[in-house]
Amino acid sequence: MTVFMVRRLMQSVVVLLVMSVIVFLGVFAIGNPVDILISPDADQLERERAIRALGLDRPLWEQYFVFLANAAKGDLGRSFVFNEPALRLIFERMPATLELAGTAVVLSLVVGIPLGLYAGLKPQAATSKGIMAGSIVGFSLPTFWQGLMFIMVFAVMLGWLPSTGRGQIGTFLGIRSSLFTLDGLAHVILPAVNLALGNAALIIRLTRAGVRETLLQDYIKFARAKGLSHRRVVGVHVLRNILIPLVTVVGLEIAGLIAFAVVTESIFAWPGMGKLIIDSINQLDRPVMVAYLMMIVLLFIVINLIVDVLYSVIDPRVRLQDVKG
């Protein structure tokens, strides 16, 4: 296990380095930020001054090594647009995104697993067929359109929920989140459901497929033969065995929801990280783009690591060891 972790960490550092080069080159290729940022009234001399002030007059490799040196000290640069450290901006937005992604994941699990189980256990029932048809609709709808429809129906026509934005923020056990106030909860429902629908559909289908496959296994027949109750067979033997693919997918889904909830965040004007990155791309705010993408790479690495560790917890046959291919 220790060897595994050490090896994994070393791989992660290499991945981070490679990503930093790719991100840096990519960001450089998009365009010159000064042309976007500077007032059109500014003349050539002002423009050159701004280029120097932002450090863009230096060659790319030099900018990269300055970035690396600072990154080693935990400083990922300063936003051109906000004039604040890029990391601070990202961390400032993180709670909003986490509460949205968290709510969406919980919703999709709470809805997805029971429905998937039901559909898997009673594949011929009309309800199951309905669930499966619904799940196809669930992940075929474009998030963008679906979000606007939610706003039109629940905010504009029915007036039940607020259309956009994050609600009032409350404090509970020292944590500040909009999930702790009624106003905040009202605001989070629509965007969270919008994010959750597609994922719930995916989880339903995965669960159903897993259940159908597991039910045919010998150990299920054996458990039944032993006279175990239906509840125990499903609750322990089936559920535990379908968890492995689920954990993989849910892990990636969480990372995806955190990193790329861009569409939902812009439609619902949700002040999360997705909105930050899209604004930063439009304004060519290089330090924020680079810092954000590095953070996301790190996030994926960490989540994958957690998923791997969870495997060995769920399935004792899986050992985390140094596998030499």
Add this chain to the structure above:
Amino acid sequence: MTLAKRTIGVAVAAAIGFAAAEGRAQDLAIGLGASVTSLDPHFHALAPNNNIAQHVFNSLIEQDENQKLIQGLAVSWSARGDDKWIIKLRPGVQFSDGSDFTAEDVIASIKRVAWVPNSPSPFTIYTKAIKEAVIVDPLTIELRTDGPYPLMPNDLSNFFIVSKKFVQAPTEDFNRMTAAVGTGAYKFADYARGDRIVLERNEGYWDQKPEWKKVTFRLITNPAARVAALLAGDVQMIEAVPTADIEKLKQNANLTLAQAASNRLIYLHMDHQRDATPFIADKQGKALAKNPLKDLRVRQALSKAINRDGIVERVMEGVGVPAGQLLAESFFGTSKNLKPEKYDPDGAKKLLAEAGYPNGFAITLHGPNDRYINDARVIQTVAQMWSRVGVDAKVEALPWATYAAKATNQEYSIFLVGWGSGTGETSSTLRSLLATFNRDTGMGQANRGRYSNPELDKVLGEALKTVNSAKRAELLAQASEIGIRDVGVIPLHYEVSTWGLKKGLKYVARADQGTLAMEVTTAK
């Protein structure tokens, strides 16, 4: 008895209803269409930031809804001799922290503008003409310039005055609101970056206090979401209503619209400089002997081939004004003699034939797709109109983030850009777009087609030294006529900005596209 009871009942209900309405009527929520990135009024010369700063800070001179200059923290300004401006300041003005406003704050603000670190677009463009600023007495300052500088009042209307206590306060202190102390109608109450800005009425404001006690600006950059927020009643006002939704909102009985022609001209730049321009060739794709855009007849033909009324009516859904010069006629320094070029495809064909292109040529028209109202559709339409007179036009639309740098580096032959005149005069447009490019004097800094006409330069140069307003307006009009008749750029239309409001509210729509809570009132 029953009647009396009922009357009282109705009266009470009315009173309660009224009180409730009154309580809410003190608050206003506005949906903004662009991100506000900082509360520091000197950090980034950017329209959305300035728009917020205008609520909390004042400039010495301000602009009314038509961009005419009006008194701000200065009550009078006059040129003395060839190199001095005397500015008299408004007495009895206090900052929101209770300190008095004096000439020292003005000097400190000019200093801070040049000092503020890491600015991607400093406000020094508006202070660089000031060679020296001298305090004559606490309420009078003298600004010295190199030679006559008639645009001083316009420049003074473009940067904000902060308290001298914060001359060295970094941007972060403003974002934390500790240094954001101004003389304006509002004070900052809360700032959640990327989400909202909450303002509170400054009860010690020197001018007429605004109607709203609390104003919340919500940043809703997605246009459809902004409209939805207005429809749902989450905000009472939005800016930048998408043209496709205007008709629908007009028919909604709960809403009303405010519109104004803006100072933004949408136009086409052409490559006037190179002999071989990259995106023009003959119809077989072979290079042409010379750059056709250097021929006045070709430029006139391209302009005549455009049906401006058609673009405004169809592409802009009526929300735009066909353009014949650099700014709409109501602005300072425009010419009465310049009208939008008439749609004349036959005339265009004839001119092309005269110029030696009876069969036309092939061209690629470039433009942004996320910058101006319906920009990508405008260039598609223009290209089709050109195809009708025999110019095969291809269209390439790019996101502004990649387009801007390429346009500035002169990588295109003919391309669409917009220009908003921050000073409300044609001097800004002429100087930036049509004057000969000169790195050292700053003339023609946005002249991406490198148009150059000595006659225009001479008249404009004279205008920029003429302090007498009437004389200057005349010279600017003359310079506009020279540039437009020579087709230095092809004007298409002036953008019209649209605001959506809850019924019962009134907004004085502004030419500078600004969204000011002070100008929103309950309709009487």
